[in-house]
Amino acid sequence: MTSPTPDKLTVDSDRLWQSLMDLAEIGAYRDERTGLRGVNRLALTDADAAGRRRVGAWMEEARLSVRIDQMGNIYGRREGADPSAAPVLTGSHIDSVATAGAFDGCLGVLGGIEVVRTLNDRGITTRRPIEVAVFTEEEGVRFGTDMLGSAVAAGRLTLEYAHALTDRDGRTLGGELTRTGFDGPADVRLAPPHAYVECHIEQGPVLAEHNVPVGVVTGVQGISWQEITIHGRAAHAGTTPTRLRADAALAAAQIIVQLRAMVDSGAYGELRATVGHLNVHPDLTNIVPARAEMTVDLRNPDDTHMVRAEEALAAFLRDLEDSQPGLTLATRRMAQTAHVPFDKSVQKTIAQAADDHDLPYIPLLSGAGHDAQEIAAICPTAMIFVRGEHDGISHNPREYSTPQACAHGVNVLATTLLRLANED
Amino acid sequence: MTSPTPDKLTVDSDRLWQSLMDLAEIGAYRDERTGLRGVNRLALTDADAAGRRRVGAWMEEARLSVRIDQMGNIYGRREGADPSAAPVLTGSHIDSVATAGAFDGCLGVLGGIEVVRTLNDRGITTRRPIEVAVFTEEEGVRFGTDMLGSAVAAGRLTLEYAHALTDRDGRTLGGELTRTGFDGPADVRLAPPHAYVECHIEQGPVLAEHNVPVGVVTGVQGISWQEITIHGRAAHAGTTPTRLRADAALAAAQIIVQLRAMVDSGAYGELRATVGHLNVHPDLTNIVPARAEMTVDLRNPDDTHMVRAEEALAAFLRDLEDSQPGLTLATRRMAQTAHVPFDKSVQKTIAQAADDHDLPYIPLLSGAGHDAQEIAAICPTAMIFVRGEHDGISHNPREYSTPQACAHGVNVLATTLLRLANED
Numbered sequence: 133m134t135s136p137t138p139d140k141l142t143v144d145s146d147r148l149w150q151s152l153m154d155l156a157e158i159g160a161y162r163d164e165r166t167g168l169r170g171v172n173r174l175a176l177t178d179a180d181a182a183g184r185r186r187v188g189a190w191m192e193e194a195r196l197s198v199r200i201d202q203m204g205n206i207y208g209r210r211e212g213a214d215p216s217a218a219p220v221l222t223g224s225h226i227d228s229v230a231t232a233g234a235f236d237g238c239l240g241v242l243g244g245i246e247v248v249r250t251l252n253d254r255g256i257t258t259r260r261p262i263e264v265a266v267f268t269e270e271e272g273v274r275f276g277t278d279m280l281g282s283a284v285a286a287g288r289l290t291l292e293y294a295h296a297l298t299d300r301d302g303r304t305l306g307g308e309l310t311r312t313g314f315d316g317p318a319d320v321r322l323a324p325p326h327a328y329v330e331c332h333i334e335q336g337p338v339l340a341e342h343n344v345p346v347g348v349v350t351g352v353q354g355i356s357w358q359e360i361t362i363h364g365r366a367a368h369a370g371t372t373p374t375r376l377r378a379d380a381a382l383a384a385a386q387i388i389v390q391l392r393a394m395v396d397s398g399a400y401g402e403l404r405a406t407v408g409h410l411n412v413h414p415d416l417t418n419i420v421p422a423r424a425e426m427t428v429d430l431r432n433p434d435d436t437h438m439v440r441a442e443e444a445l446a447a448f449l450r451d452l453e454d455s456q457p458g459l460t461l462a463t464r465r466m467a468q469t470a471h472v473p474f475d476k477s478v479q480k481t482i483a484q485a486a487d488d489h490d491l492p493y494i495p496l497l498s499g500a501g502h503d504a505q506e507i508a509a510i511c512p513t514a515m516i517f518v519r520g521e522h523d524g525i526s527h528n529p530r531e532y533s534t535p536q537a538c539a540h541g542v543n544v545l546a547t548t549l550l551r552l553a554n555e556d
Numbered sequence: 557m558t559s560p561t562p563d564k565l566t567v568d569s570d571r572l573w574q575s576l577m578d579l580a581e582i583g584a585y586r587d588e589r590t591g592l593r594g595v596n597r598l599a600l601t602d603a604d605a606a607g608r609r610r611v612g613a614w615m616e617e618a619r620l621s622v623r624i625d626q627m628g629n630i631y632g633r634r635e636g637a638d639p640s641a642a643p644v645l646t647g648s649h650i651d652s653v654a655t656a657g658a659f660d661g662c663l664g665v666l667g668g669i670e671v672v673r674t675l676n677d678r679g680i681t682t683r684r685p686i687e688v689a690v691f692t693e694e695e696g697v698r699f700g701t702d703m704l705g706s707a708v709a710a711g712r713l714t715l716e717y718a719h720a721l722t723d724r725d726g727r728t729l730g731g732e733l734t735r736t737g738f739d740g741p742a743d744v745r746l747a748p749p750h751a752y753v754e755c756h757i758e759q760g761p762v763l764a765e766h767n768v769p770v771g772v773v774t775g776v777q778g779i780s781w782q783e784i785t786i787h788g789r790a791a792h793a794g795t796t797p798t799r800l801r802a803d804a805a806l807a808a809a810q811i812i813v814q815l816r817a818m819v820d821s822g823a824y825g826e827l828r829a830t831v832g833h834l835n836v837h838p839d840l841t842n843i844v845p846a847r848a849e850m851t852v853d854l855r856n857p858d859d860t861h862m863v864r865a866e867e868a869l870a871a872f873l874r875d876l877e878d879s880q881p882g883l884t885l886a887t888r889r890m891a892q893t894a895h896v897p898f899d900k901s902v903q904k905t906i907a908q909a910a911d912d913h914d915l916p917y918i919p920l921l922s923g924a925g926h927d928a929q930e931i932a933a934i935c936p937t938a939m940i941f942v943r944g945e946h947d948g949i950s951h952n953p954r955e956y957s958t959p960q961a962c963a964h965g966v967n968v969l970a971t972t973l974l975r976l977a978n979e980d
Contacts, residue, residue, distance in 0.1 A: 165787065230838045231790050231846065273840040336795035355794065357841055363589065366655050366952040369830035369853040370779065371760035371923035374819050376947050381831050382816055388809035395798050406793035407805050408843045412834045414654045416697040417781055417851040417890070418924075419832045419951045422655065427841040429793040466841070499795035523800050527843050528790040 137554070140488055141250055141546035145539030148246040151190065152538065155226065155242065156234035158183045163231070163529045170529030171234055175227035175269035175280075176204065176308035183226045184314060187241060187266055194248045196264065200316025202291055204309045205281045206266040207318070210248050212258050212553060220258075220553040221325035221511070222247070222545065223265030224332060224503060225281070229273050233531025235333045235538070239518060241266050243331045243542040247549055258553035260326055267503045268314075275305050276466055278357075282503035285322040286510050327478055327552045328507040331516040331545040333533050335500050335526035339519040344492040345540040347517035348482045351473040352498040352505040353402075353433040356442055357466035359409075359425065360387065360449070365458045366414065366422035378458030380424040381412045390448050391428065394441060401437035404499070405430050427466065433497050435471050472505040475512035478552070482516055485547035491540055500526075516544050561978070564912055565674055565970035569963030572670040575614065576962065579650065579666065580658035582607045587655070587953045594953030595658055599651035599693035599704075600628065600729065605736035607650045611665060611690055618672045620688065624740025626715055628733045629705045630690040631742070634672050636682050636977060644682075644977045645749035645935070646671070646969065647689030648756055648927060649705070653697050657955025659757045659962070663942060665690050667755045667966040671973055682977035684750055691927045692738075699729050700890055702781075706927035709746040710934050751902055751976045752931040755940040755969040757957050759924050759950035763943040768916045769964040771941035772906045775897040776922040776929040777826075777857040780866055781890035783833075783849065784811065784873070789882045790838065790846035802882030804848035805836045814872050815852065818865060825861035828923070829854050851890065857921050859895050896929040899936035902976070906940055909971035915964055940968050 159172045159179030173179045188206060191198050196208030209219065224240025244264035251258070267285070272278025275297040283289040295306030309315040339347050364380035384407075391405040406429040412421035428445065432438035449461050479495070486493040496517065504515045518541035521532045583596045583603030597603045612630060615622050620632030633643065648664025668688035675682070691709070696702025699721040707713040719730030733739040763771050788804035815829040830853040836845035852869065856862035873885050903919070910917040920941065928939050942965035945956045 229840055229843055231843065271842070273842065276841075278842070334795070335792045337797065337800065353794070365949075367949055368759045368924055368951045369832060370777070370828065370855045370925065371758070371948065371950065372828075373761065373947075374816075374828060376761065379830075381834055382812055385809035385812035385831075388806055389813050392798075392806055404794065404796075404798060406803075406842065406844055407809075408793060408836070408841045408845060409839050410805055410834065410836045410845075411839070412832070415833050415835070416653055417700075417832045418695070418697065418702070418830065418853050419653055419655065420830055421832060421834075422952075429842050431794045500792055501794065523797075524795065525789075525791055526795065527792040528846075 138256065139551065141550050143246045143250045143539065143542050143546050145535055147249065148242060148538060148542055149535040151242040151246065152234055152238060155183060155186060155238050158186060159228065166529065168529035171228050171232040172230050173226065173228040174230060174274045175271065176305065176312055180227050181312035181314065184266065187226060190245050191264065194245055194252060196248060199318040200314055201318040202316060202320040203281045203284045203294060204268040204314035204316065205285055208264045210251065210262045212261040214259055215261065217260040218324060218326040219261035219263045220549055221263050221265055221328045221507065222330065222549055223267065224330050225267045225270035227269055227271050229271050229527045231529065232527055233529055235531055235533050236335065236526050237270060239333055239538055239541065240331045243545050246542055247546040250546060258550065260553040262549055262553050270503055272467065274299050278467060278501050279503055279506050282506035284320050286506040287321060288506060288509060291320050322510065324510045326511065326555065328504060328511055328513040329478060329516065329545060329548050329552065330502060330504040331518065331541045332502060333520050333526060334517040334524050335520065337523040338496050339517060340524060342494050344494050345519050345537055346486055346491050346493045346544055347496045348479050348493050349474060349498050349515035349517055350479065350495045351471060352501060353431050354435050354438040354471045355467060355469045355501050356430040356438060358428045359464045359466055360428060361462045362424040363460045364422055367420040369418040369420060372420060377420050378456055379420050381421040383452055383459055384410060384424040384426050386452060394444060400441040401432060401434045403430065403432050403437060403441050431499060433471060469501065469505060472508050474508060474514040478512045478514035481551055482514055482544060482548050485544045488547060489543050491544065516541050562680065565974050567670045567674045567963065567966050567970050569959055571673065572666060572962060572966055573959040575666040575670065576658055576662060579607060579610060579662050582610060590953065592953035595652050595656040596654050597650065597652040598654060598698045599695065600732035600736050604651050605738065608690065608738060611650060614669050615688065618669055618676060620672060623742045624738055625742040626740060626744040627705045627708045627718060628692040628738035628740060629709055632688045634675065634686045636685040638683050639685065641684040642748060642750040643685035643687045644973055645687045645689055645752045645931065646754060646973055647691065648754050649691045649694035651693055651695050653695050653951045655953065656951055657953055659955055659957050660759065660950050661694060663757055663962055663965065664755045667969050670966055671970040674970060682974065684977040686973055686977050694927055696891065698723050702891060702925055703927055703930050706930035708744050710930045711745060712930060712933060715744055746934065748934045750935065750979065752928060752935055752937040753902060753940065753969060753972050753976065754926060754928040755942065755965045756926060757944050757950060758941040758948050759944065761947040762920050763941060764948060766918050768918050769943050769961055770910055770915050770917045770968055771920045772903050772917055773898060773922050773939035773941055774903065774919050775895060776925060777855050778859050778862045778895045779891060779893045779925050780854040780862060782852045783888045783890055784852060785886045786848040787884045788846055791844040793842040793844060796844060801844050802880055803844050805845040807876055807883055808834060808848040808850050810876060818868060824865040825856060825858045827854065827856050827861060827865050855923060857895060893925065893929060896932055898932060898938040902936045902938035905975055906938055906968060906972050909968045912971060913967050915968065940965050
């Protein structure tokens with residue numbers, strides 16, 4: 133006698149929370165200023181490798197069959213009644229920025245494993261296989277390109293390109309895969325799944341402002357990353373007349389102030405602009421800097437506004453160069469992604485699951501980039517957002533979603549995966 | 557039969573030039589962008605220690621009796637007919653910034669040694685002893701306080717303060733003195749010399765603009781060094797609304813732009829402002845910086861204008877802090893020196909020597925700080941400036957004074973020292 137196949141799944145919220153807290157121990161540090169505990173698991177560092185081993189062990193405990201591909205992406209597969217059917221994929225990443233919290237990325241990976249544990253507990257066999265993915269270097273802060281593992285898996289970037297990327301100390305990603313033992317044998321090109329669903333913290337204040345626990349993500353806004361290198365002229369701070377200076381730090385400062393003016397002008401829609409990386413050389417108190425390096429991160433939900441903002445920045449850089457003899461500016465494109473709309477049918481399945489769990493939701497656009505925007509190129513894809521506290525702050529030790537909020541999101545994920553995995 | 561005591565001295569310009577070029581080999585590097593050869597001899601590094609040993613050997617070859625004090629200051633003494641008379645002191649420093657040329661400081665030290673060689677060649681005995689000094693950490697870029705060795709020798713700073721200063725890697729100056737073998741036994745407090753005269757490159761364009769080879773320095777303008785630490789809040793670049801940001805990099809940029817506006821306003825006299833050191837944390841492309849550190853170097857020939865500029869900057873920092881919730885700014889005073897006027901009688905002796913060498917000169921104020929401003933506290937002091945090429949650029953591999961310009965300055969130094977050393 134077989135029990136009737138359930139159509140709704142509720143996970144063990146305590147077990148989910150314990151996994152999140154356990155993983156947060158790996159790469160943990162104490163923030164010197166606030167005393168808060170944060171996470172530092174930059175991709176393919178020793179801490180990240182330790183986190184990967186922990187997640188791999190959890191996958192095996194959940195009887196997933198684990199494979200690692202040539203990019204170090206990890207897939208745990210739960211077989212379906214029809215092993216030849218395309219699997220339903222879920223997952224995210226566990227690499228972090230240097231000053232992270234416990235939730236970003238981890239919730240999607242550990243949420244996926246928790247769904248599998250729940251399916252196991254209830255003895256449910258789905259028609260299609262379910263796979264849980266851990267993508268490599270989603271943050272992009274170590275090797276300079278974000279969503280890297282998923283971008284190679286989905287075919288947007290080549291394996292050769294990714295392996296040759298270097299960190300600031302000149303170490304290649306390929307070398308770090310080998311060093312950490314995550315240079316797997318599986319083909320990196322992912323066979324198109326039936327669908328991809330990723331659960332992730334919102335990293336913003338919108339769900340809290342609307343007082344709803346979950347969001348159905350309609351897509352990801354456009355992202356533009358550039359590196360700007362400014363060459364000026366080193367000179368003595370005390371003796372060089374101001375008119376004879378070509379001050380690279382001043383030029384960098386003018387760019388930063390201009391970017392904020394562009395944001396505040398409202399002329400570029402919902403533009404966000406961040407200069408997160410900045411340094412000057414020779415970096416000495418009494419020397420006018422000869423060189424400055426900086427990154428510019430632009431986000432825009434509207435591709436037309438994004439193009440106009442990029443053009444306006446380029447024009448400002450040209451004017452700046454012309455205004456000061458001895459100053460030269462060079463830009464290098466690090467990353468550029470257009471607005472990625474998600475699949476309406478998957479969004480509908482997520483919305484229905486939220487309804488069936490009696491969870492209010494709103495549709496919203498993602499401000500951050502996610503692996504889902506890469507996988508969206510090869511299969512129907514959407515995301516579930518989970519509410520965060522403190523205005524949804526993330527990439528910071530203050531990042532926090534309550535155990536209940538996490539469970540809400542993963543319950544919606546569980547029911548969504550169950551239904552997608554039973555589709556024809 | 558004794559020859560009549562000469563009243564004018566001309567040095568061997570080729571020998572002087574060769575010494576300058578030889579010393580520039582120590583710590584030499586190739587600038588990657590321009591292909592020019594520069595010098596990197598930060599104080600008490602291995603390169604600086606090698607330079608010190610070279611200079612010590614030259615002193616001994618010139619039969620100077622060498623002593624090293626507790627700050628690593630090196631003195632080479634040429635005895636006078638009256639050994640009990642206070643010596644005439646000359647010298648400068650051989651430590652450099654990280655991107656230096658061959659002349660800054662070195663000309664004063666090697667010029668002093670060249671004067672001694674010339675006195676030896678001509679068998680001249682002066683009434684007073686002549687001493688050539690090499691002062692430690694004049695640049696201040698490694699341990700954060702400039703004119704350090706001379707400041708301790710003249711009694712403005714204590715030995716304990718200086719020994720406890722640390723570089724960015726946490727190494728103490730005292731430890732580096734021991735490591736390099738320059739922790740000498742001589743008492744650091746200098747017995748007041750009869751006079752101090754320092755020959756130095758101008759590091760500015762004024763002598764070239766007036767088409768004169770040498771300058772008689774009337775004093776040193778005021779210098780103010782501060783470190784500003786800005787605490788903001790780390791946040792995700794894609795998801796954190798602009799209104800919720802406390803962006804430390806933006807605040808740093810606003811300070812830099814404001815400083816230039818203050819300079820350009822003309823409201824603070826001949827103010828010069830430089831932000832030479834700047835960094836942000838966590839320094840990642842997609843994180844709003846939580847912290848920024850920067851230095852502000854202000855120079856002003858007028859103490860009243862300097863005080864007003866410092867007050868205006870402090871007011872701007874307070875307004876900036878108030879304008880953005882979550883932003884806090886802290887300042888730390890690194891160095892502050894008022895305008896130091898030089899001794900009129902020594903200036904007159906220098907001017908007379910220039911006249912006697914048929915060298916046109918102008919009086920001018922120094923834009924840079926020099927050991928002379930410290931020694932001026934304990935004896936009559938003045939300086940000789942030598943013209944530089946390329947608008948007098950210094951702290952840069954392009955720093956250059958011609959062999960003839962160097963010889964002109966050292967000839968004036970030689971005659972000045974000879975006359976001062978024969979004074980009662």
